[in-house]
Amino acid sequence: MTLLAPLFLLGVLAVGLPMWLHRLSSENPNKQKFSSVMFLEPGEPRRVLAKRLQYLLLLAFRIGVLVLLAFAFARPALLGAPEAIVEDSARLNLIIMDTSASMRHGQRWPRARDIAEGIIDDVPSGDLMQLLAVGRTARVLVDPTLEASGLRQSLNALNPDYSHLDYGELMNAVDLTARGVELPVVVHLVTDLQQSSMPTRFAELAAQVPLELNIYDAARPGESNWGVQSVSWTPATQQIAVSVRGYGTPPAEKDLVLELNGERVAQQPLSITADGTVTAEFGGLDLGEGANRVRMYLDPGDALAVDDQRFVVVKRPEPRTVLLLTQDPTGRDALFLTAAMETMTAQATTVERSTPAASSDLDLRAYAFIAVADAGILSDADAERLREYVAAGGGLLMALGQRSAGSSAVPVTGHAFLGTAQLGATGGAFTTVGTMDSSHPALAGIDELRAAKFYRYTEIQPVPADQVLVQLERGQPLLIDHRLEQGRVILFTSSLDRQWNDLPVLPVFVPLVSGLASHLAGELSVQTEARLGATLSPRAVGLASGQIFDPQGNAALGIAAAGLGDEVLLESIGFYEILGSGRTELVAVNMDPIESDLRLIEPNALERWRNLNVPLAEVAAAENVTVEGAEPTPLWPWVLGLLIAVVFVESWIGNWHLRVRRGIAA
Amino acid sequence: MNDRAAANPQHLLAPEVLASLSNLELVARAAVNGLLHGLHRSPLFGFSLEFAEYRAYSEGDDPRFIDWNVYARTERTYIKRYLGETNTHLVILLDASASMGFSSGKVSKLQYAKYLAATLAYLAARQHDAVGLIIFDEEVREHRRPSSRIGRLHSILHAIDRAEAGTGTNLSVPFERFRQYQSGRGLVAVISDFYCEPEAMINGVQPLAYQGQDVILFQVLDPQELEPELKESALLEDMETGESMEVSPIFMRSRYRERIAEHIESLRKAAARAGADHELVSTRDPLDAALRNYLTFRQRRG
Numbered sequence: 009m010t011l012l013a014p015l016f017l018l019g020v021l022a023v024g025l026p027m028w029l030h031r032l033s034s035e036n037p038n039k040q041k042f043s044s045v046m047f048l049e050p051g052e053p054r055r056v057l058a059k060r061l062q063y064l065l066l067l068a069f070r071i072g073v074l075v076l077l078a079f080a081f082a083r084p085a086l087l088g089a090p091e092a093i094v095e096d097s098a099r100l101n102l103i104i105m106d107t108s109a110s111m112r113h114g115q116r117w118p119r120a121r122d123i124a125e126g127i128i129d130d131v132p133s134g135d136l137m138q139l140l141a142v143g144r145t146a147r148v149l150v151d152p153t154l155e156a157s158g159l160r161q162s163l164n165a166l167n168p169d170y171s172h173l174d175y176g177e178l179m180n181a182v183d184l185t186a187r188g189v190e191l192p193v194v195v196h197l198v199t200d201l202q203q204s205s206m207p208t209r210f211a212e213l214a215a216q217v218p219l220e221l222n223i224y225d226a227a228r229p230g231e232s233n234w235g236v237q238s239v240s241w242t243p244a245t246q247q248i249a250v251s252v253r254g255y256g257t258p259p260a261e262k263d264l265v266l267e268l269n270g271e272r273v274a275q276q277p278l279s280i281t282a283d284g285t286v287t288a289e290f291g292g293l294d295l296g297e298g299a300n301r302v303r304m305y306l307d308p309g310d311a312l313a314v315d316d317q318r319f320v321v322v323k324r325p326e327p328r329t330v331l332l333l334t335q336d337p338t339g340r341d342a343l344f345l346t347a348a349m350e351t352m353t354a355q356a357t358t359v360e361r362s363t364p365a366a367s368s369d370l371d372l373r374a375y376a377f378i379a380v381a382d383a384g385i386l387s388d389a390d391a392e393r394l395r396e397y398v399a400a401g402g403g404l405l406m407a408l409g410q411r412s413a414g415s416s417a418v419p420v421t422g423h424a425f426l427g428t429a430q431l432g433a434t435g436g437a438f439t440t441v442g443t444m445d446s447s448h449p450a451l452a453g454i455d456e457l458r459a460a461k462f463y464r465y466t467e468i469q470p471v472p473a474d475q476v477l478v479q480l481e482r483g484q485p486l487l488i489d490h491r492l493e494q495g496r497v498i499l500f501t502s503s504l505d506r507q508w509n510d511l512p513v514l515p516v517f518v519p520l521v522s523g524l525a526s527h528l529a530g531e532l533s534v535q536t537e538a539r540l541g542a543t544l545s546p547r548a549v550g551l552a553s554g555q556i557f558d559p560q561g562n563a564a565l566g567i568a569a570a571g572l573g574d575e576v577l578l579e580s581i582g583f584y585e586i587l588g589s590g591r592t593e594l595v596a597v598n599m600d601p602i603e604s605d606l607r608l609i610e611p612n613a614l615e616r617w618r619n620l621n622v623p624l625a626e627v628a629a630a631e632n633v634t635v636e637g638a639e640p641t642p643l644w645p646w647v648l649g650l651l652i653a654v655v656f657v658e659s660w661i662g663n664w665h666l667r668v669r670r671g672i673a674a
Numbered sequence: 675m676n677d678r679a680a681a682n683p684q685h686l687l688a689p690e691v692l693a694s695l696s697n698l699e700l701v702a703r704a705a706v707n708g709l710l711h712g713l714h715r716s717p718l719f720g721f722s723l724e725f726a727e728y729r730a731y732s733e734g735d736d737p738r739f740i741d742w743n744v745y746a747r748t749e750r751t752y753i754k755r756y757l758g759e760t761n762t763h764l765v766i767l768l769d770a771s772a773s774m775g776f777s778s779g780k781v782s783k784l785q786y787a788k789y790l791a792a793t794l795a796y797l798a799a800r801q802h803d804a805v806g807l808i809i810f811d812e813e814v815r816e817h818r819r820p821s822s823r824i825g826r827l828h829s830i831l832h833a834i835d836r837a838e839a840g841t842g843t844n845l846s847v848p849f850e851r852f853r854q855y856q857s858g859r860g861l862v863a864v865i866s867d868f869y870c871e872p873e874a875m876i877n878g879v880q881p882l883a884y885q886g887q888d889v890i891l892f893q894v895l896d897p898q899e900l901e902p903e904l905k906e907s908a909l910l911e912d913m914e915t916g917e918s919m920e921v922s923p924i925f926m927r928s929r930y931r932e933r934i935a936e937h938i939e940s941l942r943k944a945a946a947r948a949g950a951d952h953e954l955v956s957t958r959d960p961l962d963a964a965l966r967n968y969l970t971f972r973q974r975r976g
Contacts, residue, residue: 039918042910043773043783043899044869047933051907051922 012083012642019078026070030061063665069658076651084643100136100152100191102182102219103127103159105166106199106226107143108173109603113200113231114311117168120198120226124163127196127224128156136191139163144171144541146181152189170314170540170581172600173199175617176207183216193219200227201614204605210613214620221618227608232256234280235315235604236264239304243325246291250304250318252278253285255605266290267303275307295324299536299594301583315604319583319596321536328376328529329358333385337361341381341409341505344512348521349379357525364390377403377528381504383419384411391419398495403528408466409503418468421490421497426467429484438463438509442481448489450498450527451477456516462486464508466501489527498524537596538584543575544595546588554588559597689781689789689957728752762860763804763820766791766830767848768837769866771811772913775839776867778898779957784839786957787865787894790964791834794863797965799827804860807833810848811840819855842914845870849878859886863968868893869914872937872944879948889950890971893941897958900934902926 011017042048061067103124111117131137139150139159149162178197186193195215199205201223207213215221237251250264259282266274276288293300305317330349334342346359362370364385372378378394380386383406386394398404398420408418413428431437438461444451451457462480470476470485477498478487488499502508511517538544546554546565556565559582565575578584578597586593609617731740731751744752768791774784795805799822806820807830816833818826843866852862862882868875868891879889904923911918921930938954945952951971955964 039909039911041776041913043776043867043896043913045910045912045915045917045919046869047930047937048910048919048921049925049929050919051925 010085012085014082016081016083017078019081020075022074022078023071026067026074027061030063030067030070063661066658066661066665069654069661072654073651073658076647076654080644080647080651084647086641086643098134098136098191100138100186100189100193101127101131102138102140102185102193102195104140104142104146104178104182104195104197104199105163106173106197107141107166107168107171108200108202108205109168109170109314109599110200110202110312110606111168111226112312112314113227113233113606116200116226119228120200120224121163121166123198123224123226124196125160127198128159128163131156138185140181140185141166142178142181143169143173146178146185148185169579170599170603172540172603173202173205174207175199175205176209176212179213179215182219186215186217186219193217195219195221196224197221198224198226200606201225201609202227202603202605203607203609204602206609206613210616210620213617223614223618225608227606229608230256231311231606232258233312233315233604233606234260234262234306234310235312235601236304236306236318237285237601237604239302239318239320241302241320241322243323246293246295246325248290248293248302248304248320248322250288250290251285252280252288252306253604254280254283255607256283258282259284263307264288265305265307266293267301267305268293269296269301278306293322295322297324298592299323301594301596312604312606314581315599315601318598319581321583321594321596323536327358329360329374330525331367331370331372331375331378332359332361332381333364333367333378333390334361334381335363335385335411337363339381339505340512341407341503344504344506344517345379345381345521348512348518349525351518351522368393372397372402373400375402377405377525380404380406382407382409382411384409384413384415386419388419395420395492398497399493401494403495403530404497405500405524405528406497407500407502407504408468409505410507412466418499421492421499423468423471423488423490423499426469428464428466431463439465439481441478441486442483443479445475445477448475448477448527450489450523451520452523454516454519454523456514457511457520459516460509460511460514462502462509462511464502468499468501496528498528536594537598538578540578540581540597540599542578544578544584544586545575546586554586557585557587559583689786689960763806763822764794764798764861764863765806765808765820765852766794767852767862767864767866768807768809768834769811769843769864770809770815770837770840771843771866772839772841773843773867773869774894776896776899776913777957778896781957782839783867783894783896783957784837786955787892788834788837789961790892790894790955791863791865792831793961793965794968795827795830795834797968798861805830808848808851809833809837810844810851812842812844812847814847814851815840817851817855820860839913843867843870845874845878849882853881853885860888861971862887862889863892864889865892865894867895867899868941872940875941876944876948879945879950883949888971889945889948890968891941891945891950891952892964893938893952893954895954895956897956900956901931 105120105124111120128137134154136152136154137150137156137159138148138152139162141147141149149166150159153159182195186195232255234252234254234257237253238249239251240249241247242249248266252262252264254260257280260280262278262280264276264278265272268274273293274290276290278286278288280286293302300322302320302322303317304320309316332342332345336342342361346361349357349359357376360375364387368389372393378397380394394404404420406418406420412418412425415425417424431439440461441458444454444457446452446455457478465480465484465486467484468488470488471490473491474485475489476485476487477489478485480486484501485499486501488501490497490499502511504512506512511520544556546556554565555563556576558564558576559580564584576584578595581597581599584595584597586595728741728744729752731737731753739753740751741753744750768787770784774787775782777783777785791807795807798805802822804820804822805818805827807816807818808814809816816837818830818833845866845868848864864879875891879891882889904921904926907920907922909918909920942952942954951967953964953967
């Protein structure tokens with residue numbers, strides 16, 4: 009038996025309390041005869057510390073309660089019967105199976121399994137064996153054991169995954185495993201010795217603990233592989249570009265097939281030179297609304313089929329229309345904004361200019377978002393219309409320029425105006441950008457914003473729900489992301505007509521407007537691609553909650569866990585489907601293309617790795633090392649049951665003593 | 675000691691002195707002597723067959739009391755008056771329950787009650803009254819029907835002397851027994867600590883009053899019962915029920931005294947409602963106060 013939390017045994021010290029209490033005694037140990045107690049009533053006895061313990065039976069039960077309580081908290085458990093006592097000369101044989109994607113090539117995995125079987129057979133009786141699988145992470149499949157049958161069973165159930173192995177991380181995992189072992193450790197690594205698995209620094213291959221490293225090669229010389237290296241989608245040109253590469257391959261003719269939403273829609277013949285790379289482009293695809301599944305694959309495939317394909321999510325570009333509200337549709341602010349938005353190449357954008365008065369009959373819901381050149385031009389009715397538009401999920405970009413000066417509050421958002429800061433005329437005193445939230449998706453990649461000079465700006469007081477994206481040097485907010493129910497408003501606290509700053513004429517203005525426009529149109533928040541081993545949540549595709557299905561159609565994140573912040577580990581390649589809020593989003597997960605490179609480690613590098621490790625030093629002979637055969641059986645439920653019984657008896661005895669002391673006939 | 679006590683009869687009324695007398699008859703005699711010694715100096719006439727005075731016969735007087743010798747010599751009718759001239763009977767109901775065994779000094783309540791009972795019996799016999807006795811606790815333990823025969827006093831004194839503290843108290847038992855065997859009018863002296871509800875006492879006394887009996891209740895209590903002084907908390911055990919209770923000195927000094935006073939007052943009022951006299955007697959007090967009250971009671975009822 010053992011204790012899983014032995015520190016709780018300190019609670020036994022609490023038995024001092026009942027022992028002290030049981031030395032307390034009322035001050036009248038002797039009874040006195042009295043005629044009648046009919047006029048008496050019991051008083052609170054004065055207590056003194058008696059020399060001897062009293063009520064020993066009750067004391068025993070009370071001590072028992074405390075001891076059992078401490079014992080229960082210490083979590084007693086019965087250990088399984090030790091499998092065996094390890095012999096003095098025993099060693100721990102750590103059998104490590106490389107389960108990276110490249111092990112799927114041809115007969116590598118069956119060979120690797122045979123090698124492992126041979127290792128198990130060759131392990132001297134009395135030696136311990138442990139089985140680990142390493143890919144993206146290291147997993148202990150079988151704890152140290154003397155039984156080979158359990159190892160073989162786990163080995164037969166093991167298969168390679170889609171991950172990439174780094175030998176540096178592998179050796180780190182070996183270190184961690186071997187560090188707490190009292191036995192000499194012999195590592196048997198069964199792998200395909202990929203050159204691409206070598207770490208950046210060769211020194212990472214060195215183990216920090218003494219061990220013997222045996223490396224078994226499951227690959228065969230001359231093995232070749234073709235793989236689809238990348239697939240990229242350009243929305244502006246609606247073109248898909250594909251790159252195919254061969255590793256150790258002879259010249260070959262292959263077909264590159266494009267499968268759209270499960271249907272083979274296009275095919276191109278490829279002439280791939282020896283060890284060569286070839287690219288192909290596909291266009292004119294008949295894309296459906298929303299997310300489309302595109303799978304590119306080579307036909308015929310090769311011995312490593314998993315990298316002969318690649319997945320990408322393609323969305324049909326929808327030309328968007330932006331409404332620009334300005335007092336003067338031919339003014340500078342309208343000109344700068346229109347030019348910036350129409351310059352954006354990622355998506356076709358049409359800017360529709362209008363005055364607030366002329367826009368009263370327009371259906372605002374038809375616009376991707378709305379820009380207001382100066383908030384001061386809006387009437388109360390205009391502000392209310394825009395507010396309803398934003399609250400329903402729309403986006404609004406609003407500048408607080410010259411016409412806003414003198415207002416008491418910002419239209420639509422209701423921010424309080426604190427005044428207008430005047431630093432000087434153009435070319436005179438100015439301020440610049442102080443801090444910028446580069447993590448915000450709208451500002452990603454924008455770093456020249458600090459070059460802009462600001463001569464005037466409007467001071468407003470942010471509210472707690474605001475996210476200040478850019479601040480001026482003095483800390484005043486320049487760009488505020490304000491959430492308004494389902495939609496958002498971006499407030500720019502200076503003008504867009506070059507009167508208060510020179511930002512509109514700087515090159516950074518275009519990417520800034522582009523980022524803000526994409527953010528307001530809700531296009532930045534949608535993730536369409538993720539790497540293997542990453543996590544995915546509905547929030548990554550712009551959904552507050554939803555269900556996630558893996559490429560096999562199994563629910564990876566159910567409704568019960570939806571919205572609770574749970575994320576799904578991406579362990580399969582293909583399309584993960586996220587359902588929620590009436591939308592369906594797709595995320596493509598592909599194998600790391602580096603796994604396609606099957607070139608082997610140079611023999612001299614391999615030899616250096618073998619020699620790099622600390623020789624197996626004299627390790628103290630194992631003495632009385634036991635191997636725990638089974639999970640400890642918790643005893644605390646039984647202790648708890650006993651505790652309850654003792655509490656009942658203690659209560660009864662305590663009550664009996666109380667009755668006696670209070671003069672009630674027992 | 676006996677010589678000194680005899681030289682000062684008044685001194686004999688002190689309980690401690692009476693306790694030193696080995697014979698209960700001696701106790702009774704000493705007490706009565708002490709009492710009568712004091713009475714000579716008191717305005718009371720006393721009660722005996724001794725001649726008191728002559729007075730002229732007036733209409734309405736009982737002609738049986740005319741002194742015919744005087745009439746023969748003087749041809750005038752005179753009434754001859756004696757002290758204690760009316761013969762009656764006295765029945766003593768003595769409580770010998772366990773609680774009567776309580777004592778905080780030399781004399782327990784039962785001892786004091788026995789002195790009182792013996793003295794009353796002796797006094798009554800001296801006046802040629804018939805004397806009866808019922809000793810009880812939960813049951814009637816001794817019963818002597820009233821009689822003025824020679825030797826009855828000794829029998830009663832002997833019965834009183836043998837009384838020991840018994841078990842619990844049940845007042846209805848002696849009163850019931852008394853009603854069964856007593857038909858004529860007389861005096862009833864109940865000596866007890868009366869640890870009972872006043873209603874229970876009334877239920878026993880009231881039928882006697884309706885029967886024409888004159889009842890006097892002597893409530894005998896120890897000073898520690900009236901004004902207990904505890905220096906520290908104590909576990910007090912009921913002498914009749916065995917029940918124990920831990921009490922504090924503060925309670926015994928304040929609330930208990932209020933309660934026992936309320937109880938005594940309730941008994942007094944209940945006795946008055948039932949037509950009985952109630953006399954509180956402390957075992958610390960001499961017997962004369964109780965005996966004087968009895969004589970007053972006797973004179974009033976006689």
